[in-house]
Amino acid sequence: MSIKRKAIFALPLLITVIIFGYFFWALTKPGRDPKILPSVLIDKPAPEFDLKALDALGVPGFARKDLTNNGKISVVNIFASWCIPCLVEHPDMMKLGQRDDINLYGINYRDKPDDALGWLNKNGNPYHRVGRDPKSRAGIDWGVYGVPETFIVDASGTIRYKHVGPLNTGDLEDTILPIIDSLQAQQ
Template sequence: MSRLVPFFAFLLLVALFGFGIWWNTRHDQREVPSPLIDKPAPAYALPKLDDPAQTVTREAMLGKPYLINVFASWCVACGEEHPVLMSEGQRVGVPLVGYNYKDEPDEAKAWLERHGNPYGLVIADREGRTAIDFGVYGAPETFLVDAKGVIRYKRIGPLTPEVIERELKPAIAALRKEAP
């Protein structure tokens, strides 16, 4: 019987190895769960991209849920995500705010002109300072902020039609249910 012990130990290791492979294919290794979920969005005061004299603050955005989509003209994955925002952005039912991250304003504007502008409002964080408060580490990222200014959901990486159906829409529907 004890002759079989090494064999069972081997099987155990094989199972562990298989589990590791399975786990890694199901989970994005690069994805860092945000500690900001269900916490108030950080205070921000950022200029509008098309009119830098005007500043948008967290307080001014209270009262209605909205999406913040972090993008940049230099970000390749944002280009992949963009058509999805163009076609689905209007249909998710909450305003889409563009967060232009560490970008040249002129290049950002040209990029939006070339590919279309899915955002109702675009704010610009040229230095990326506020983005640190948001825990941004790679565009594109998308935050769902509720009417009270609390971050309810975060997507790291491009939004795809599947992700919108599977994650974003239920999250928005949950907000609707809460609202009186």
């Protein structure tokens, strides 16, 4: 076989190795944190939405106007009854819900109302308001990848932070609460 012919057969292999090499480098380069998913909504106004309440829960639904109606920082948590990580983070949501200096809002994502109501009645309802998002329309507008996700929104309705995945005590103490405190100091 001639050298020219061998080169033609080796070219696809060489191209494949180069492409895989680039992807490997991109995934492992220094300073890249794979847990951080960027959001184009950071430092932008929260999207417009108006979600109905979960009947019989005893708290009203949730709309964009609620983010700016009392001058407090808002924490918006996307959750579902079928979401195991949501149950894991729920004790930390209960702690946040006890604070008087913030609003804690829940968006119930792609869930049956009876299932969500039963889940909140069983595990406790930390939220000041809960809106139903059965077809994930609000979730799409918020840029939700999956549940749970948590957003911090300042008193003007601007999204300042997004946490993907379940919160734990370390996230709460090391990230969420310092951001809330910093935003409150700026008011």
